[in-house]
Amino acid sequence: MIAQAQLRFERDTTRVVPAIVGGPETMRIDDEGLGWHMKIGIGLWCLQSTATAPRSFTQAYAELREDAELAERVGVHSLWLSEHHGYYDGYCPALLPAAAAALSATESLVVGTGVLLLPLQDADRVGRAAADLNQRFDNRFHLGMGMGYRPTEFTAKGLDIAERVRRMNAGLDTLAADRPGPMWVGVTSHPAARRAGKRGLGLMISGAFSKQVVDELVVSHRQAWTDAGCPGGEQPPVGLLRNLWIADSEAQRRQALDWVRSSYLVYAGLGWGADDTGVDFRAQIEASMDEVEASAIVGSADQVADELAQYDVDLVIARIGYDQPPRSALTEVIERIGTELVGMVA
Amino acid sequence: MRLGLDLRNETGDQLITKTQQADELGLWAVLIGGRSGTESNAAAQLATLTEHIHVGMWIDGDSAHPHTLAEEIAIVDHLSRRRVLAVIEGNERATVHVRDLLAGRVVDDAVLAPPPAQTAVPVWAASEVATADLTGDLAVDRVTIDEYRDGGESHLFVSWPGPLPVLARHLATRAATPNFPQIVADQADLVAPYLGAP
Numbered sequence: 038m039i040a041q042a043q044l045r046f047e048r049d050t051t052r053v054v055p056a057i058v059g060g061p062e063t064m065r066i067d068d069e070g071l072g073w074h075m076k077i078g079i080g081l082w083c084l085q086s087t088a089t090a091p092r093s094f095t096q097a098y099a100e101l102r103e104d105a106e107l108a109e110r111v112g113v114h115s116l117w118l119s120e121h122h123g124y125y126d127g128y129c130p131a132l133l134p135a136a137a138a139a140l141s142a143t144e145s146l147v148v149g150t151g152v153l154l155l156p157l158q159d160a161d162r163v164g165r166a167a168a169d170l171n172q173r174f175d176n177r178f179h180l181g182m183g184m185g186y187r188p189t190e191f192t193a194k195g196l197d198i199a200e201r202v203r204r205m206n207a208g209l210d211t212l213a214a215d216r217p218g219p220m221w222v223g224v225t226s227h228p229a230a231r232r233a234g235k236r237g238l239g240l241m242i243s244g245a246f247s248k249q250v251v252d253e254l255v256v257s258h259r260q261a262w263t264d265a266g267c268p269g270g271e272q273p274p275v276g277l278l279r280n281l282w283i284a285d286s287e288a289q290r291r292q293a294l295d296w297v298r299s300s301y302l303v304y305a306g307l308g309w310g311a312d313d314t315g316v317d318f319r320a321q322i323e324a325s326m327d328e329v330e331a332s333a334i335v336g337s338a339d340q341v342a343d344e345l346a347q348y349d350v351d352l353v354i355a356r357i358g359y360d361q362p363p364r365s366a367l368t369e370v371i372e373r374i375g376t377e378l379v380g381m382v383a
Numbered sequence: 384m385r386l387g388l389d390l391r392n393e394t395g396d397q398l399i400t401k402t403q404q405a406d407e408l409g410l411w412a413v414l415i416g417g418r419s420g421t422e423s424n425a426a427a428q429l430a431t432l433t434e435h436i437h438v439g440m441w442i443d444g445d446s447a448h449p450h451t452l453a454e455e456i457a458i459v460d461h462l463s464r465r466r467v468l469a470v471i472e473g474n475e476r477a478t479v480h481v482r483d484l485l486a487g488r489v490v491d492d493a494v495l496a497p498p499p500a501q502t503a504v505p506v507w508a509a510s511e512v513a514t515a516d517l518t519g520d521l522a523v524d525r526v527t528i529d530e531y532r533d534g535g536e537s538h539l540f541v542s543w544p545g546p547l548p549v550l551a552r553h554l555a556t557r558a559a560t561p562n563f564p565q566i567v568a569d570q571a572d573l574v575a576p577y578l579g580a581p
Contacts, residue, residue, distance in 0.1 A: 086497070094497045098461040102431065122454070127497025130454040133420070137427035138462045162447055166420035173424065193493035194448045 075345065075382040077374055079108055080117030080151050080278065080354040084135065085126040089299060090360040094127050098138065100364070105139040107368060109146035111375025115179065117151035117354050121307060122190040128303075133166045140174040149179035151241060151278065151354060152223035156184055156201040157194055160208035161215075168217035176218060181241050181276075182209070183223035187307060209236055213268070221276060230254045234261030237269030241276040244356055245332040248347060251277060255349060276352035280333035283341060283373045290335050297333045298326040300359040338377035345382055353382070384532040386558040387412035388550070389514055389540040391441055401547065402429045405436055408551040412437035412468065414514075414540045419446030423455040430463030437466045439540070441509075444474035444481075452477070453484040453495050456506075460499040468505040470512050482506040512540065519545040521553055528558050548577045 082104070084097040105116050118135055121128035129135055132150045139148045155163065163180070170178035184205045185191070191198040212220060213236040221241040222233035233240045240258040242251055255275050262273060280300075282293035305318040305325070318325075334344050345353055355378075357370050388405050390398055390413050402413050413436060415425050426438045438459065442452055452471070460467040471478040484495040485504045513536045517524045531539045539558065543550045552571055557563040 084497075095461045095464055095500045098458070099464075122450075123493055123496050125496065129458065130496065131423065131451075131458040134423040134427035134455055134458045134462065137424040138431045141428045141431040158451065159447060162420040165418055166424060169417075169421040169424050173428065189493070193450050193491070195491075 075348075075350065076114040076352045077379050077382060078115030078117055078147070078149070078276075078352060078354045079104075079113055079358070079371060079374060080356055081119035081358045082116060082129070082135075082139075083119045083121075083303070083358060084129040085124075085303070085360060087126045087303060087360040089302060098135070101135060101139055102142040104367070104371065105143050105146055105148065107371050108375065109143045111372050112379050113146070113371065113375045114352070114379070115147035115149055115354070117149045117181065119151055119358075120154050121187070122154075122157065123193050124307060126303070126306075128307075133163075133170065136178060137170060137173070140170065140177055143177075145177070147177050147179055148174075149221070150181045152181040152183035152221070154185035154190065155182040155208040155212075156204035157190060157196065158208075160211040163208070164212050164215045164217045167212075168215070171218040179219040179221060179239075180212070180217065181221040181223055181239075182212075184229075206232065209238065213238065221274075224254060224258075227254065227257045230257040231261035234258040234273065235265040235268070237262060237265070237267070237273050239274045239276060241354075242278065242350075244278045244280055245329050247332070251348060251350075274351040275349070276354060277348055277350045278354045278356055279345075280329060280335075281341060281353075281355040281374075282333070282335045282357060283338050283370055283378065284335055285337055293335045294330050294333060296359045296361045297335070298330050299361050301326050301329045303360065338373060338381060341378055342381035384528075384536050384558045385411040385538045386528070386550075386555040387414055387437070387439060387538060387540040388547070389414045389542045391416035392542070398425065399429065399432060402436065402438075403432060404547050405551075406433040408547055408555075410436060410547075410551060410555055411538075412439050412540070414439040414441055414470065416441040419443050423459055426459045426467065427462050430459060430466065433463075433466075435466075437468055438463050439468045439470060441470045441472065444471040444477035449477045449480035450484065450490075450493060450495070453481045456481065456485060456504060457495060457497060457499040460501055460504055461497070465500045467499070467501070468507075470507050470509055472509040475508060478506065478508045513538065514540045514542075516542045517544070517550075517554070519543070521549070524554060525557060528554050532558055533561065546577070 082101055084101060086092045086094055108116050116139060118129060118132045120130060120132050122130045132153050136148045167178060167180045184201050188198045221239035223241045223243060224230045224233060225243045230240055242254055280297045284290040284293045305322055308318055334341050355374055388410055390401055393401060405413055416422055417425055422440050422442060426440045429438050456467055456469050471481060480490055483490050485499050485506060487498055513531055515527055517527060553568045556568060
């Protein structure tokens with residue numbers, strides 16, 4: 038099965054089109070010029086040791102490299118990391134060295150941040166580090182950025198969360214000018230989609246939105262890009278994060294959905310200390326889990342491919358980095374995404 | 384006294400090659416630098432490409448919030464499986480802040496998560512770290528090593544212009560103990576010569 042998929046991947050003799058933002062490779066079109074390929078990445082690697090599934094952090098970072106190697110071997114486009122700070126489970130707070138390790142273990146896999154919390158950092162320093170990764174690793178690093186929402190993460194760095202929008206905009210301006218490589222902006226709202234579009238940056242749409250909301254965000258992004266005079270010259274790509282699992286039987290499907298549901302606990306815990314979310318996490322946890330479950334795409338590779346085909350996006354990040362599945366289940370789904378799904382959506 | 388290799392002026396393939404060779408030769412540590420934000424990339428890359436050697440990060444303490452610096456050090460510590468050490472230049476308060484966070488203390492109501500893999504990550508102020516530029520002339524460099532060792536230094540980072548096997552055989556050994564039996568290094572050159580042997 039792996040050999041078959043690799044053959045498919047190698048035969049995908051696509052031609053490179055100009056960089057979206059500064060990098061030499063972000064999107065390809067097929068031989069016949071019939072349209073964009075949808076690429077499949079995997080995420081989100083958070084490298085935690087949670088209450089649900091305690092483990093060694095050092096082991097988690099060793100497995101990051103193993104997972105990156107496996108993803109590359111089976112033809113997955115990219116692996117994406119995620120960031121938080123000061124959380125009990127050690128959620129990865131420093132994505133760039135983690136990305137360096139995954140890039141160092143591979144030769145063609147793209148590694149990205151989905152997302153790095155830009156207002157918590159000095160944008161010049163981030164740009165310098167991102168450019169360094171692209172120089173070190175053949176332009177395989179993609180910088181995805183978001184704003185952050187936990188006050189405690191800002192205070193730990195001597196910052197005021199009230200400044201986050203200003204810092205985000207200023208940081209994006211700096212990076213859009215410096216262009217240290219392919220860049221994306223993680224969004225959950227129309228202002229954020231416009232923020233990305235008007236700077237010619239890729240759009241990375243957060244996980245649990247309906248197709249209608251996704252379509253509307255894409256329209257906002259593209260309109261902002263057009264209104265701004267098409268910065269960068271090429272239409273910036275759209276990525277979609279989706280809870281996703283390949284399962285054949287009903288029992289496997291139910292198991293995967295339970296893993297998706299329980300993964301919400303991480304976010305309930307993260308939001309617990311945030312005072313501006315307007316969410317009563319304990320009261321709403323079942324309803325929130327139902328929403329997450331409803332947005333998940335779980336089924337055979339054919340079924341998943343059919344559902345993804347409805348989306349007008351360039352990249353889907355299959356969110357499979359849950360804390361509960363045994364390691365064997367995670368590696369199996371990475372292999373199946375590469376060997377089955379990638380070829381179906383290309 | 385432990386002898387480490389100062390590679391702050393090396394970049395790219397040279398940095399990687401020398402670090403891997405130093406790893407194979409059993410040297411204690413390399414010390415790397417770079418512009419702020421890039422040193423942890425390099426350290427993570429070298430950690431991935433080596434097995435045993437400690438990876439020392441020379442960090443500008445004024446270049447980022449100490450919490451950010453501590454986070455990067457902690458992640459490299461996990462990636463390297465307990466082989467990171469840090470030297471912080473400049474800001475003394477930053478050095479203390481980073482050291483406290485890595486030790487597990489709450490600082491300014493904030494805690495470092497994840498904690499590093501090591502129970503105690505070595506975090507030194509730049510002023511606490513001995514460095515020396517060796518010449519490649521063993522007669523001269525032996526004296527330098529003896530002076531630092533007998534002067535009570537526990538660690539010394541050296542730049543070295545010659546072949547690394549020479550450093551490992553003649554000087555890392557010499558640094559390790561007073562009264563180093565020079566005959567063993569000299570005879571080793573005869574019974575197990577290597578390219579570039581004196």
